[in-house]
Every structure is written in structure tokens, then in C-alpha cells.
Amino acid sequence: MSETVILTGRVLCFDRSPFDGDPAGAARVEEAVAIAGGMIQATGARDILCAAHPGAELVDHGNRIILPGFVDAHAHYPQTAIIASWGKRLIDWLNTYTFPEEMRFADPAYAADIAALYLDLVTANGTTTVCSYCTIHPASADALFAEAQRRGMRLAAGKTCMDRDTAPEGLRDTAQSAYDDSRALIGRWHGIDRLTYAITPRFSPTSTPAQLDALGALWAEHPDCLMQTHLSEQTDEIDWVLGLYPEARDYLDTYERHGLLGERGLYGHAIHLTDRERARLRETGAALVHCPTSNTFIGSGLFDMDGLMAAGHRIALATDTGGGSSFSMLRTMAAAYEVGQLRGRALHAAELLWLATAGSAQTLHMGDRIGTIAPGMEADLIVLDPDATPALAQRTARAEDIWETLFATIMLGDDRCIAEVRIAGRVAGAGAG
Structure with missing residues (x-):
């Protein structure tokens, strides 16, 4: 069994600071991220990552948003x-x-x-x-x-x-x-x-x-x-x-x-x-x-x-x-x-x-290790659920793009929106060892 895990959803990958130019153009959305050994291996299309990592565990997060921790x-x-x-x-x-x-x-x-x-x-x-x-x-x-x-x-x-x-x-x-x-x-x-x-x-x-x-x-x-x-x-x-x-x-x-x-x-x-x-x-x-x-x-x-x-x-x-x-x-x-x-x-x-x-x-001088989703970075990841509460779900249902969804989640969200947390690739829970 491969140790690789492929998470699918809307994976937000920053390529630059949004304070440098158009904020909306600072990041792209990928379909999946592959992780192994506590590190991010690749991001990209779901089918391509699955083909590149046969036998990988697939975790489908649907329309949820995958972010750096x-x-x-x-x-x-x-x-x-x-x-x-x-x-x-x-x-x-x-x-x-x-x-x-x-x-x-x-x-x-x-x-x-x-x-x-x-x-x-x-x-x-x-x-x-x-x-x-x-x-x-x-x-x-x-x-x-x-x-x-x-x-x-x-x-x-x-x-x-x-x-x-x-x-x-x-x-x-x-x-x-x-x-x-x-x-x-x-x-x-x-x-x-x-x-x-x-x-x-x-x-x-x-x-x-x-x-x-x-x-x-x-x-x-x-x-x-x-x-x-x-x-x-x-x-x-x-x-x-x-x-x-x-x-x-x-x-x-x-x-x-x-x-x-x-x-x-x-x-x-x-x-x-x-x-x-x-x-x-x-x-x-x-x-x-x-x-x-x-x-x-x-x-x-x-x-x-x-x-x-x-x-x-x-x-x-x-x-x-x-x-x-x-x-x-x-x-x-x-x-x-x-x-x-x-x-x-x-x-x-x-x-x-x-x-x-x-x-x-x-x-914190850790930007080469954490904070973005990219190959070679440590796999500290969270999965954000923009439908976690009725108030949030009714608002995000009207969202026209991912940024509108994310802004509503920032303003209306709380810990109920955190569907999953991975620390160095492993699913974390209260008191997880």
C-alpha cells in the first residue's frame, strides 16, 4: 500500500503575495494535492495525480476548500x-x-x-x-x-x-x-x-x-x-x-x-x-x-x-x-x-x-517550509467547509467565485468550518499524538 494520500477539493495555491498587484490573481485553484512522508508532493488535476500515484489513498472533500494550516x-x-x-x-x-x-x-x-x-x-x-x-x-x-x-x-x-x-x-x-x-x-x-x-x-x-x-x-x-x-x-x-x-x-x-x-x-x-x-x-x-x-x-x-x-x-x-x-x-x-x-x-x-x-x-522565517501549498512544503493543511452552518451555507450558495465564498466564510465562520486538520500530513484531533 502506498503511503501517498491524495486530497481532492478546491485546493488554494498562492503563487505570490496578493498585496503585489491584483489580489484575486495571486492564487490558483487546483483539484487535488498529493502528500507523503509529511510533505506535499504535487498539486494538479485529480486524474493526473491519481495516475501518477497508483494505489494512493484518495480522500474526496467534494466542494470544500483545502488551505495551508x-x-x-x-x-x-x-x-x-x-x-x-x-x-x-x-x-x-x-x-x-x-x-x-x-x-x-x-x-x-x-x-x-x-x-x-x-x-x-x-x-x-x-x-x-x-x-x-x-x-x-x-x-x-x-x-x-x-x-x-x-x-x-x-x-x-x-x-x-x-x-x-x-x-x-x-x-x-x-x-x-x-x-x-x-x-x-x-x-x-x-x-x-x-x-x-x-x-x-x-x-x-x-x-x-x-x-x-x-x-x-x-x-x-x-x-x-x-x-x-x-x-x-x-x-x-x-x-x-x-x-x-x-x-x-x-x-x-x-x-x-x-x-x-x-x-x-x-x-x-x-x-x-x-x-x-x-x-x-x-x-x-x-x-x-x-x-x-x-x-x-x-x-x-x-x-x-x-x-x-x-x-x-x-x-x-x-x-x-x-x-x-x-x-x-x-x-x-x-x-x-x-x-x-x-x-x-x-x-x-x-x-x-x-x-x-x-x-x-x-x-517567522518559515516561509520555505509552511504557509503555502506547493511541492516540497510541509503538509500542514486544513479543509474548510463553507456550508458548515445554515447561515453560512445560505450565503455561500450565492457566491459567484471562490473569493466570495472565502470572504463569507471568514466573516461568518468558526471552528465548525474546520472539517479536517493535517499536521505534517497526519489527521489531527484533540490530543492527537
């Missing part, structure tokens, strides 16, 4: 249990909800339970790759890496580092322990199977200059690691930062002067940027991560997708669980559309889907 470029898995908490802006959110919950991750068993629950939830929503913050506890990173490894998932994550007294005593490390713990975690997990380490200072207000220096030095020693942090999420946060770092030219400068600005850097939110910050981020090739449900839920502001993309920035899309109000990248795409509308730019369905797949994969 979603890539969530910024999340906080330790905030799973506090998602959808009421009424706070950023600083109060951290003190009221986030920090008390993160203290619970001192218990490795609790961390392991939440790691499994979190990956169950995102997988059910069609997300096959995540870049997540952990807590200051090394065991919180171990738990998430181990659970992702068990499932065969591609994951980036890192121990969150905070040594300033702006964080509560139970959630502070030191400059030295942040360096030592992160270095040990890199040795244990980075580059193992499908795992990537992300050096993770939470943000400048919770790190001293000494800690930022230490983490900048660590990144210089391990330049193939990612580095993730937060930048210019809220205006009162910016004032806070500049009060703590009076010598800094701006918020970004608090990272730049400590060696924490580079092309493998991921800067979450990036809403209220100065002209200098925009220019430096663009010059260095750093990535900006748009977190639309979080930005509206916590009242942060409206990300300038159109202006930043036109200026050549690299941009990803993310849920920002649990400041973000959903585990679903469909809901995140819908929110990105709504934010764009408020800024006068209606994003096309192709642009939204590209941000949630290839765009995010590229910002």
Missing part, C-alpha cells in the same frame, strides 16, 4: 484560562488578570495541562503553527515545546523574561537567570524536530536595561533564534516606557540600543509608531505582528496595515490570546477586515488569507 504569529498560551475577561486596558489587564494567572505556571503540572488544552483549541480552529510567549518559569516553555513535539507541530516559543519591579515579585527573574534559563532552553529545544526558540523579553517596562543587554547578547550568540516582544501597543504604555527610559529616542530605541532589533525580530502590535521607528523597522527587515481582536478588545488602536504594507514592511497576523478575544484565525481575519474598514481600506479575502498563512510564515 493557519499560522498564528503572536500568542500567550498561559492566558488561555483568562481569555474574554472584562473591562481593562493594557496595564490594568496585566495586573488584574495576566500576572495572577501566570504565577500558577510555577506548577509544571498546571503548565502541562494548559499547554495541551491550548494546542487542542487552536488545532480545532485550524491553526497548525503558533509563536507563543510562555511565563518566566522555564517549565512553562518545556511544557509547550513537549506538547507540540508530541503532536508533530511546528512551534516557536520562549520563556518570558521580566526583572523590573513593575512586575510582581512572584513573576520576576534576573538579568543573569533570564540569560541562563533562555540559553538552556535553546539547547534543549531549538532546532529539534519542528521547534524554534524565540528569545522573549515581555516588553521594555518589565525589563531593566541590564536584562535587555543580556538578552541582546544571547540573541547575538544565537542569531538563528527568533526574538519576540511588544511595541507601541497603547499610548499610555509609550508614556510609561519613555518615563522608564528617558534617554531613549522612542519606544523602539529601548530595544535597538540593547541589541534587540533585527530581521528575526517580531514586534507585536506596533500601532503608534513614529516615523523613525517605521524607518528603522523597515531598514532592518523586522516583522510587525497585527493583533486585531486584541487591539479592539483592549482598546489599543487601529493598525495601519495599508500604510505599512505599502512602505514594504513584513507583517504577520495573530490572535494575541488571551488579550485577543478568540482562538480562531478566521475571527482574527474578520477583525483585521473591520480594522481596515475603519482606516478606509477594505482588505480582500486573498490578502486576509495570505496574512494568516504565507505572510505569517514568512515573518
Whole structure:
């Protein structure tokens, strides 16, 4: 029996970014995709693939749409249990909800339970790759890496580092322990199977200059690691930062002067940027991560997708669980559309889907492995059912092309639309091993 599996349906294959020219012309629809050994072997006509792979298992998805698995470029898995908490802006959110919950991750068993629950939830929503913050506890990173490894998932994550007294005593490390713990975690997990380490200072207000220096030095020693942090999420946060770092030219400068600005850097939110910050981020090739449900839920502001993309920035899309109000990248795409509308730019369905797949994969420096359906790519795939609910079915019945179907599914869909998830070619389920 051949190990090859052929999935049939409407297979969406991006050939370029939809932000470069006509969005609708950025992708083509094939009839089938062949996978084997966890990799995509070919796309094309059903009959041709079946003839090329006699004995292959055939899985017919009818009129459903086969997409790359979603890539969530910024999340906080330790905030799973506090998602959808009421009424706070950023600083109060951290003190009221986030920090008390993160203290619970001192218990490795609790961390392991939440790691499994979190990956169950995102997988059910069609997300096959995540870049997540952990807590200051090394065991919180171990738990998430181990659970992702068990499932065969591609994951980036890192121990969150905070040594300033702006964080509560139970959630502070030191400059030295942040360096030592992160270095040990890199040795244990980075580059193992499908795992990537992300050096993770939470943000400048919770790190001293000494800690930022230490983490900048660590990144210089391990330049193939990612580095993730937060930048210019809220205006009162910016004032806070500049009060703590009076010598800094701006918020970004608090990272730049400590060696924490580079092309493998991921800067979450990036809403209220100065002209200098925009220019430096663009010059260095750093990535900006748009977190639309979080930005509206916590009242942060409206990300300038159109202006930043036109200026050549690299941009990803993310849920920002649990400041973000959903585990679903469909809901995140819908929110990105709504934010764009408020800024006068209606994003096309192709642009939204590209941000949630290839765009995010590229910002994570994984675009040569995930995010598109093409031969030689890893077989992280989802099957989208545009008839999953009565409300959606009646709308997609009127759709004149695949983009109208996909846009309706983005705006009306949820986890019920995710008919199948494959991670490295294997069908995934809750807790799948």
C-alpha cells in the first residue's frame, strides 16, 4: 500500500503575495494535492495525480476548500484560562488578570495541562503553527515545546523574561537567570524536530536595561533564534516606557540600543509608531505582528496595515490570546477586515488569507517550509467547509467565485468550518499524538 494520500477539493495555491498587484490573481485553484512522508508532493488535476500515484489513498472533500494550516504569529498560551475577561486596558489587564494567572505556571503540572488544552483549541480552529510567549518559569516553555513535539507541530516559543519591579515579585527573574534559563532552553529545544526558540523579553517596562543587554547578547550568540516582544501597543504604555527610559529616542530605541532589533525580530502590535521607528523597522527587515481582536478588545488602536504594507514592511497576523478575544484565525481575519474598514481600506479575502498563512510564515522565517501549498512544503493543511452552518451555507450558495465564498466564510465562520486538520500530513484531533 502506498503511503501517498491524495486530497481532492478546491485546493488554494498562492503563487505570490496578493498585496503585489491584483489580489484575486495571486492564487490558483487546483483539484487535488498529493502528500507523503509529511510533505506535499504535487498539486494538479485529480486524474493526473491519481495516475501518477497508483494505489494512493484518495480522500474526496467534494466542494470544500483545502488551505495551508493557519499560522498564528503572536500568542500567550498561559492566558488561555483568562481569555474574554472584562473591562481593562493594557496595564490594568496585566495586573488584574495576566500576572495572577501566570504565577500558577510555577506548577509544571498546571503548565502541562494548559499547554495541551491550548494546542487542542487552536488545532480545532485550524491553526497548525503558533509563536507563543510562555511565563518566566522555564517549565512553562518545556511544557509547550513537549506538547507540540508530541503532536508533530511546528512551534516557536520562549520563556518570558521580566526583572523590573513593575512586575510582581512572584513573576520576576534576573538579568543573569533570564540569560541562563533562555540559553538552556535553546539547547534543549531549538532546532529539534519542528521547534524554534524565540528569545522573549515581555516588553521594555518589565525589563531593566541590564536584562535587555543580556538578552541582546544571547540573541547575538544565537542569531538563528527568533526574538519576540511588544511595541507601541497603547499610548499610555509609550508614556510609561519613555518615563522608564528617558534617554531613549522612542519606544523602539529601548530595544535597538540593547541589541534587540533585527530581521528575526517580531514586534507585536506596533500601532503608534513614529516615523523613525517605521524607518528603522523597515531598514532592518523586522516583522510587525497585527493583533486585531486584541487591539479592539483592549482598546489599543487601529493598525495601519495599508500604510505599512505599502512602505514594504513584513507583517504577520495573530490572535494575541488571551488579550485577543478568540482562538480562531478566521475571527482574527474578520477583525483585521473591520480594522481596515475603519482606516478606509477594505482588505480582500486573498490578502486576509495570505496574512494568516504565507505572510505569517514568512515573518517567522518559515516561509520555505509552511504557509503555502506547493511541492516540497510541509503538509500542514486544513479543509474548510463553507456550508458548515445554515447561515453560512445560505450565503455561500450565492457566491459567484471562490473569493466570495472565502470572504463569507471568514466573516461568518468558526471552528465548525474546520472539517479536517493535517499536521505534517497526519489527521489531527484533540490530543492527537
